[in-house]
Amino acid sequence: EDQVTQSPEALRLQEGESSSLNCSYTVSGLRGLFWYRQDPGKGPEFLFTLYSAGEEKEKERLKATLTKKESFLHITAPKPEDSATYLCAVQARGAQKLVFGQGTRLTINP
Amino acid sequence: EAQVTQNPRYLITVTGKKLTVTCSQNMNHEYMSWYRQDPGLGLRQIYYSMNVEVTDKGDVPEGYKVSRKEKRNFPLILESPSPNQTSLYFCASSFGFRGGNTEAFFGQGTRLTVV
Numbered sequence: 008e009d010q011v012t013q014s015p016e017a018l019r020l021q022e023g024e025s026s027s028l029n030c031s032y033t034v035s036g037l038r039g040l041f042w043y044r045q046d047p048g049k050g051p052e053f054l055f056t057l058y059s060a061g062e063e064k065e066k067e068r069l070k071a072t073l074t075k076k077e078s079f080l081h082i083t084a085p086k087p088e089d090s091a092t093y094l095c096a097v098q099a100r101g102a103q104k105l106v107f108g109q110g111t112r113l114t115i116n117p
Numbered sequence: 118e119a120q121v122t123q124n125p126r127y128l129i130t131v132t133g134k135k136l137t138v139t140c141s142q143n144m145n146h147e148y149m150s151w152y153r154q155d156p157g158l159g160l161r162q163i164y165y166s167m168n169v170e171v172t173d174k175g176d177v178p179e180g181y182k183v184s185r186k187e188k189r190n191f192p193l194i195l196e197s198p199s200p201n202q203t204s205l206y207f208c209a210s211s212f213g214f215r216g217g218n219t220e221a222f223f224g225q226g227t228r229l230t231v232v
Binding site: 041043048049050051052053056094096103104105107108109110 | 121148150152157158159160161162165167173175176207209220221222223224225226
């Protein structure tokens with residue numbers, strides 16, 4: 008069974024304090040790994056797709072990386088507006104669904 | 118503007134009273150799906166559709182129905198809602214998972230309470 012585990016569950020940082028969120032996965036052949044951002048009361052917003060180990064993608068203060076067992080979302084010099092829940096999801100080859108982790112709730116204090 | 122639109126955003130209903138949550142997308146996406154989000158359980162897929170008239174069960178389909186008569190619409194039907202269906206529901210659409218851009222776009226959510 009495909010599984011995704013995110014850690015930590017919650018993370019509180021000071022503005023400018025860089026850190027990383029972890030997404031560990033087990034999947035029967037990875038088609039893609041996705042990162043989403045979710046603000047309270049809103050739907051998930053797409054951030055990145057990673058397809059193969061070694062791949063990296065960046066967007067503003069965020070960088071996502073992928074290995075064969077896990078993905079990291081690195082946040083560099085975060086700002087309060089980066090506060091949100093970050094969701095990781097995987098899609099297995101041939102599957103028609105995303106399997107989500109439970110998310111990391113990130114709070115950036117000014 | 119590309120978007121997935123769900124209605125209603127909030128709904129309180131009584132056990133057993135049939136309800137429909139609508140979902141519409143304007144991106145000509147083939148693939149649409151419904152998820153529910155519960156504390157501690159994350160997002161779980163209810164049903165999905167790969168194209169018009171093609172639907173299939175996700176991980177938690179019990180108590181739900183869907184239909185896909187038009188490409189843009191994918192309503193979620195609760196024939197006889199029960200309190201354990203109280204949840205936050207999301208509709209999502211994408212071009213599908215066969216290749217190319219596969220990211221899913223989500224609606225704003227429908228918070229359903231069944232009393």
